[in-house]
Amino acid sequence: MTSAHAESVNGSLPHEPEKATLEGRNKVLGFWLFLGGESVLFGTLFATFLALRNQTNDGPTAHELFSLPTTAAATLILLVSSLTSVFAVQAMHRHKAAALRLWLIITVILGLGFLGLEVYEFHEYVTAEKFGMTTSAFSSAFYTLVGFHGAHVAFGVCWIGILIGQLYKKGLTVVTAPKVYVSAMYWHFIDVVWVFIFSVVYLLGKVG
């Protein structure tokens, strides 16, 4: 096995530093597998939501609740953050540590913006619309599915935030590169999940 930190000196960093060591390659593969499991997790949550989405128990319905402009703004923010995380990985492949950090910071800020909108949305539902976890089977399924996604975004924001700190302290090395790469994979995954939430929960609720 190659010793990881010995190759961290700038200049000798390979083109794809995330795949330079066996540990790095294992991490990427293991993370793909983990995302396979995550797909089943969200698949089950989606199935639950689809089964219960019309069970409103005389509470607010999807059509009454959702506002597409707010959700569209959240979608736009999250999609752009996925793009910026692509730029971050491209900067990493060009060994531009400063650009990498900058794109990651922008990704985190966009992620926080998305979370802010979601917290605002949930707050409105609970206070103004009297739509809480216990209102109906629809509300339980809605908060669980969208909340699971929101928790994933929050975890991702903290994770990438910590990685930015590590990049400042340790620089771009064959140890930090796989971490950045798998966090970007994670970020894309929760972005894809959001696309499905936007379609299945919001669009279908509004027009379906």
Added chain:
Amino acid sequence: MAHAHSVKRHTGLMDWLTTVDHKKIAILYLLAGGLFFGFGGVEALLIRLQLIKPMNDLVSAQTFNELITMHGTTMIFLGVMPVIFALMNAVIPLQIGARDVAFPFVNALGFWTFLFGGILLNLSWIMGGAPDAGWTAYTPLSTSTYSTTHGVDFYTVGLQIAGLGTLIGGINFLATIITMRAPGMSFMRMPMFTWTSFITSAMILFAFPAITVGLVLLSFDRILGANFFEVSNGGNPVLWQHIFWIFGHPEVYILILPAFGVISEVIPTFARKRLFGYSSMVFATILIAFLGFMVWAHHMFTTGLGPIANALFSIATMLIAVPTGIKIFNWLFTMWGGQIRFTSANLFAIGFVPTFVMGGVTGVMLASAPADYQFHDTYFVVAHFHYVIVGGLVFGLFAGLHYWWPKMFGRVLNETIGKWTFWFFAIGFHLTFFVQHFLGLMGMQRRIFTYLPNQDFDTLNLVSTVGAFLMAVGVLLFLFNCFMTAAKPKGVANDPWEDGRTLEWAIPSPPPEYNFKQIPLVRGLDAYWKEKMAGNKEMTPAEPLGSIHMPSPTILPFVMSVGIFIAGLGLMFSSEKFNNSFMSMIFNNWIVVIIGLVITFGSMLLRSLFDDHGWHIEPEELEEEGVKA
């Protein structure tokens, strides 16, 4: 070249708490799994004692419900799963010619989360009552309306934590088998046990997240007042059945496939023949796994899904008999014309074949939806699944343990006691469960805590209970054998069975912590046997002697699991009314949950911030050890 990092080597208890060595983790899994297997066994004996005669009052109806729930849950999630993981950990890296698994840290984490989940679940006995809604925890029986103690909370939270451990263990083995194989070991040269473990791990990956969600939904209903299964507020109890069985049916194949793998190793070794139909064995395994995901609704024939769904799931279920039959015939043809040695391991393997066939035949009977209306919820079903899980899986595990014991511990189990173990266990098993087929056909329902006399149930139940105690004698003999063997000095040959075919038999027993001094070059299926036939005493190395990189031991997996355990307890009692104001304050304000999560996420943060550079074993040390050995 690497800096020489000095690494703190722990001894005694700390060594076990901090180990990331797959061979030690295997022993931990075996100890913990054995302990829970013992709990589940005692529960089984109490069930059988209660049913020994009509109108018995040894235990109350409530206790009986708790016993059957905990027996099923404990045996499946905490008894046999960890013993399977013990064998996988002990054997797979050796069989593929690797020095360790892909993620040693994650491997340790998987064990500790499993253990703390199991402890949490079993704490229910002393903390206000065990779960009582059956191992399937069907709603609405398991909702807070009908199950008012914390029992089902222990079930949901305990299984959630234990399931997390299983899931990450599965990911670890998938990655290990994909990336860590020795040069020359293509997929179609992998030993059968590695293959079945690989497929099992893939099934774990795609099945366990479903139960994760199911348990979350049930916890939310019970703890946060959500309405997933509350019919009066729009919920749907059948949803639980779907989610549970979308996980639950693959789970039974997750359990049985590794046993198929063990049998496919033991039978060729002791028949001194290569496995008949290796490639058909591989494809049968894949096909079983695929079909295993397609048949969950056969547990729900009587739920009322309608004739079309029942017919489709019925046919899909019957299809599984085809690949399983392929396997049975392959084992028979492997033995055909071989020079069979009836060691204890092989007795269990040979005993497995007819026993499992009987379980398979009743499986096809149950797959017929109209007939299932008669069989459903009777002892016929109980007999069926004990034939496949005990007669199949547990026989397989005993075969595997007797077979790999010298590799794991450096001592061969006593063969005479091993044979007594087999005969007591096998005869006891058939006495216990064969008669249950007829009890079921005569109309005895499962899960009833007692029955009236003069329904022709009396004698058969007595026979069944006697059989259960014979099985217990078999298990005690095995335990006695383990302790007796442990007292003997170490020192068996690399290949104590003399006919070992796969790579694990090419290295010392037990292997050094780096497994292979030099990674071996694999030149065919049954790599070690091939070298032996070519007249070579050991494997040809694929690399020069060099410095070996090892991961550092760490306490973090243990601490992370303690954190999850604390958070789980906090969640369960978050809305409990305590008499003590301090307890109310810390539980009702979620402080306990927060403390637990801070411990877990804090440990994750530490793991991320401080790189593990590992340490190296230098060639000189390897040479010294070689001289000593």
